[in-house]
Amino acid sequence: MINLSSVNKTYKQGSENYQVLFDINLKIAQGEFVAIMGPSGSGKSTLIDIIGFLDQKFEGKYTFDNVVVSNLNRREHAKLRNRSVGFVFQNFKLINNQNVGENVGLPLLYSGAKRRDIMARVNEVLDQVGLEGSYRKMPKNLSGGQQQRVAIARAIVSKPSFLVADEPTGALDSATSKEIMKLFKELNQSGTTVIMVTHDEKVANQANRLVKILDGRIQSDSEVEHANS
Numbered sequence: 306m307i308n309l310s311s312v313n314k315t316y317k318q319g320s321e322n323y324q325v326l327f328d329i330n331l332k333i334a335q336g337e338f339v340a341i342m343g344p345s346g347s348g349k350s351t352l353i354d355i356i357g358f359l360d361q362k363f364e365g366k367y368t369f370d371n372v373v374v375s376n377l378n379r380r381e382h383a384k385l386r387n388r389s390v391g392f393v394f395q396n397f398k399l400i401n402n403q404n405v406g407e408n409v410g411l412p413l414l415y416s417g418a419k420r421r422d423i424m425a426r427v428n429e430v431l432d433q434v435g436l437e438g439s440y441r442k443m444p445k446n447l448s449g450g451q452q453q454r455v456a457i458a459r460a461i462v463s464k465p466s467f468l469v470a471d472e473p474t475g476a477l478d479s480a481t482s483k484e485i486m487k488l489f490k491e492l493n494q495s496g497t498t499v500i501m502v503t504h505d506e507k508v509a510n511q512a513n514r515l516v517k518i519l520d521g522r523i524q525s526d527s528e529v530e531h532a533n534s
């Protein structure tokens with residue numbers, strides 16, 4: 306599904322060039338659960354911005370399904386993003402003056418779906434993330450873990466091809482992190498591809514594959530062994 310080949314990324318700062326990613330070769334198949342780990346500044350966000358079609362300015366080749374992403378114009382690139390990726394962030398990024406249902410339904414509203422269809426689909430995904438009956442609640446009245454569930458519901462509402470989650474448990478206590486990771490695992494087991502950036506080894510070890518980044522390079526890429534318990 307995702308195939309990055311010899312990808313390099315350089316930021317221009319004034320007259321200086323500053324290379325952040327070096328020769329990235331990475332294939333991710335549909336259904337995988339991949340954790341991307343590395344120290345601060347190693348290039349994780351830069352990499353997932355490219356993978357998630359947020360950043361098109363890179364060298365090398367990115368093929369998604371059979372589309373050469375690097376050849377798309379800006380509009381086609383944005384269209385591919387809206388159709389294919391769901392994003393989950395550390396700080397949830399909910400709209401505080403809209404209720405839970407409106408937040409979750411927003412991507413469907415943007416894509417022109419009918420109000421009645423939106424409501425039905427929103428209730429379906431709220432059930433899926435364990436927030437049944439929460440349509441009319443306001444985000445500020447929910448716990449951090451519940452707000453992240455709302456954000457996950459919003460990320461999956463359009464049935465994207467894959468989820469990109471940037472430190473999704475970074476703002477949560479350890480018990481709540483566990484619950485959120487359980488939800489990601491369930492989503493993955495029901496077929497959603499998950500690509501997750503994390504600093505936390507415990508979180509990374511829940512994935513099925515661990516890609517370690519150091520100084521803009523892939524340092525290791527291996528399957529995660531899960532102890533039988």
Ligand SMILES: Nc1ncnc2c1ncn2[C@@H]1O[C@H](COP(=O)(O)OP(=O)(O)OP(=O)(O)O)[C@@H](O)[C@H]1O
Pocket residue numbers: 316317318323325343344345346347348349350351352
């Ligand atoms: N827009 C930008 N312009 C210039 N340099 C940038 C820009 N964005 C990121 N960088 C630099 O690129 C490097 C990699 O940043 P990136 O955010 O990808 O790292 P990260 O591994 O995600 O870090 P963190 O874990 O702290 O989020 C850093 O040195 C950062 O300062």
